[in-house]
Amino acid sequence: MFRKIAIPVLAIIAFLILWEALVRVNNWPDYVMASPSDLPQAYAKFWNLFLIGSWQTLWRTVAGLLLATFFGTALGMVMGFSRTARDALYPLLVGFNAIPKATLVPVLALLFIGEHDFNTVLMAFLISFFPIAVSVGIGLSTLEPEYRDILRSLGASKITIFRKIALPKTLPEFFGALKVSVTLAFIGTNLVEIISPHGRGLGALFLSGQTNSNYPLMFAVLIALAVLGIVLYYAVVALEKIFAGWADTGA
């Protein structure tokens, strides 16, 4: 328990001390870089905006992530079971993933004018489904034939084989991808919140910090985003422990 909690907390404190020292040694004003000691004032002053913004950013990220999980898994299944689908979809997916998502923000804004929540969720989804689709696809397509044969030789249906073997066997890969997708989804949400401002989420708070030259506020937003990312990441880790804890051999 000490290792699990105390060590990461100590590391975070060390990081904050280093950051504070860096700013003080260089005597940087807060418009170059705010220091950790500037942040509490920002949180105290705008705490209600932080709560509202965090909630807006969080729910839209989670919604995008849920979409990505659903769609990514479905796509991964299609690619995992059909060689033709795999050959057809891989270049398309890789190409799509290579497009800088920032360039898609204006495209989405024009496609669905005024649908801010929808656009934001869509972007979080678009940026985060790729790792899930690829890892589920690879997990399913690399299933050793013996695993299939032990059930197939008993006359089990494809659905039974998927449910009893392919699905659980792919779970560790799925959760590995989901951890990557969590942080990606936050990037997607904030891209829209910052590039296509509509006054919602932590991204909007960041923008208002910029407009009002309130630099500590901008840094405070970044830290708040980091905290949200950590929370969501460890929520996924907890789910992984429940559903794929068997894959952890304790090494």
Add this chain to the structure above:
Amino acid sequence: MTDLIEIRDVRHAYQTPKGPLPVLDGLNVNVPEGEFAAVVGPSGCGKSTLTRLVAGLMTPDSGEVWLHGERVKSPRKTVGMAFQNPVMLEWRTILDNVILPLEIVAPRMPRAERIARAEELLELVGLKGFENKRPSELSGGMRQRASLCRAIVHKPDVLIMDEPFGALDAFTREDLWQTMHALRDKEPFTAVLITHDLRESVYLGDQVFVLSGRPARTQYVMDVQWPGGPGLRELDGLYTPECAEMLHILRDQIRIAQGRGPVEAH
């Protein structure tokens, strides 16, 4: 009386980008009920194809496979399979791994009955007390024992094994040979064992089938006369002149199958 397994003049070729690759060409294997057939042959001669045919996982281009007087055209619930890879489902306990076939074959069987059946087998192979361990906590030999239990938990007519002991060290392998005999003593089944180990084929087999190089046909069939007669076989029997004689004959047959001709008189 007809044999439990009859493979009649089977021919099969795999389609490859370079054209058809014949793997079986005139394969004949007959195994009476309750007998143990060992199949040996050079590497890559189509032995694994034979297991897939008997399991109904594929149908041959020509020829027939019969099980229990019925033509095999698709998978049946009456076979059990074990491979060199024990194929343990890492997310299940050893007990739940062994139960797996019952979930498919006997979905209505009460869980208590399934557990009782699995526990009985696990005790037979010396895994009592390991029921609730994960496969990753067991050694390779123990996992293979569990894999054998799973292959026969639903009382299949035929147990098909594709080099199940191939990845184990020599002593563990001998232990498992004896486990195999102990299992047969308590749980009568008909077995087809694919192996590269001639000593294994003689110690476990009632008959040894030698396949020729690819495309494989049945080149030679040996009726094993175990020194000391029928009954439980002692491992010491492997070191008798009678056994050495059988191994010599099989070795010569393998050399012929490899296209090298027999060694000089021994």
